[in-house]
Amino acid sequence: MTLWLTRDDLGAAAHAATGLLLVSPDVSSAVRLEPQDHSLTVQALREAGVGERDRVVVALAEPAGALWAAAAADVASAAADVGPRGRMRLHHALTALKATTLVITPTGAMDFLARLHLEFLLDPLDLGLRNIILTGEIASTRTMGHLAGEFESSVTEVFAGPFTGGALAWRASEEDPLTPLADGVLRVASLTKDDAPDPAAELAELIITPPPGDAVLRTGLVTRLGGTGREHGIPAPAHTVGDHVLVRGVWLALPRIEKALSKIDGVAGWDLAISRQGTLDTATLTVTFSRASLVRNPMWKSRIQQAVHALTPISINVEIAQDVSETPAPGTVNDLRGHHLGRDRALIT
Numbered sequence: 001m002t003l004w005l006t007r008d009d010l011g012a013a014a015h016a017a018t019g020l021l022l023v024s025p026d027v028s029s030a031v032r033l034e035p036q037d038h039s040l041t042v043q044a045l046r047e048a049g050v051g052e053r054d055r056v057v058v059a060l061a062e063p064a065g066a067l068w069a070a071a072a073a074d075v076a077s078a079a080a081d082v083g084p085r086g087r088m089r090l091h092h093a094l095t096a097l098k099a100t101t102l103v104i105t106p107t108g109a110m111d112f113l114a115r116l117h118l119e120f121l122l123d124p125l126d127l128g129l130r131n132i133i134l135t136g137e138i139a140s141t142r143t144m145g146h147l148a149g150e151f152e153s154s155v156t157e158v159f160a161g162p163f164t165g166g167a168l169a170w171r172a173s174e175e176d177p178l179t180p181l182a183d184g185v186l187r188v189a190s191l192t193k194d195d196a197p198d199p200a201a202e203l204a205e206l207i208i209t210p211p212p213g214d215a216v217l218r219t220g221l222v223t224r225l226g227g228t229g230r231e232h233g234i235p236a237p238a239h240t241v242g243d244h245v246l247v248r249g250v251w252l253a254l255p256r257i258e259k260a261l262s263k264i265d266g267v268a269g270w271d272l273a274i275s276r277q278g279t280l281d282t283a284t285l286t287v288t289f290s291r292a293s294l295v296r297n298p299m300w301k302s303r304i305q306q307a308v309h310a311l312t313p314i315s316i317n318v319e320i321a322q323d324v325s326e327t328p329a330p331g332t333v334n335d336l337r338g339h340h341l342g343r344d345r346a347l348i349t
Helices: 007-012 035-047 064-073 087-096 106-118 143-151 254-262 298-309
Strands: 003-005 021-023 030-032 055-059 078-081 101-104 131-134 154-160 167-171 186-189 203-208 215-224 244-247 250-253 267-275 282-289 316-320 332-335
Touching (some): 035 154, 055 064, 101 106, 106 131, 143 154, 186 215, 215 244, 244 267
Parallel strands (some): 003 215
Antiparallel strands (some): 203 215, 267 282
């Protein structure tokens, strides 16, 4: 019998997982590192044009960063994992290491480019990058083409498994579907049942079948199937679904926000707004209190800020609603990017 698992299932089973485990920053998932995670990432680097003369810098959050750097060391002459934060630090690393390839998230690359132009007053061409590999996020429209023109580089997008960060599929342009790196590992499934999607379905969830094949992992990433011709590849994901939201390349657990806020007296409800007005995702948590005396209480706002800060490495702005509500209400998500479709798969149409 095949088990169909979500990120929450992987987190609940973390105490029994064995081997070298790749753990998400908030420990909402823990999975064993398999040889295939490394080998397919090596293959993705080669498909992107990386060769033995290249020098690779990886600017990804863990657990993906170390995996990509290790795979790049098997392909290129040098590889380094410098982490996702600090654009000036990234520029210094690229220059000092004489990197020819950068592995980074789409928003990270666009933010780096913007800072080169507006803050550092530096020419992107001076870096001499031959390859840029984007992974870990849903890219905004025209990101690949824009980066290719600004850096005069080959830009490849790689779909990486959200639990290990290992490569599973790739594409060379925004118009292309994803080309899986191995047969049968990456597939699509119905949102509402543990089976293949209806041929007429507009939406489907990407699923992973890791070895030995006795379990299926729901990724929480949703693709649009209509009119793309799946026989030639899998459409790249455009949305997310479920109890986790993808922000700046990191999955944010909504149940953990609920649990943390439920322990704070006076919280009646909350709304998480996510936007991408510039180059990066911005998350703002607006909390509604049940008593007017708490609205302007700096200690209560500080308690909420500390509770949220302990949940995730993502920076989340905390605001307090000026109106109060005596009736408790469930938390809501307002994804202004249009990415997150909802927490309940059965309600998505």
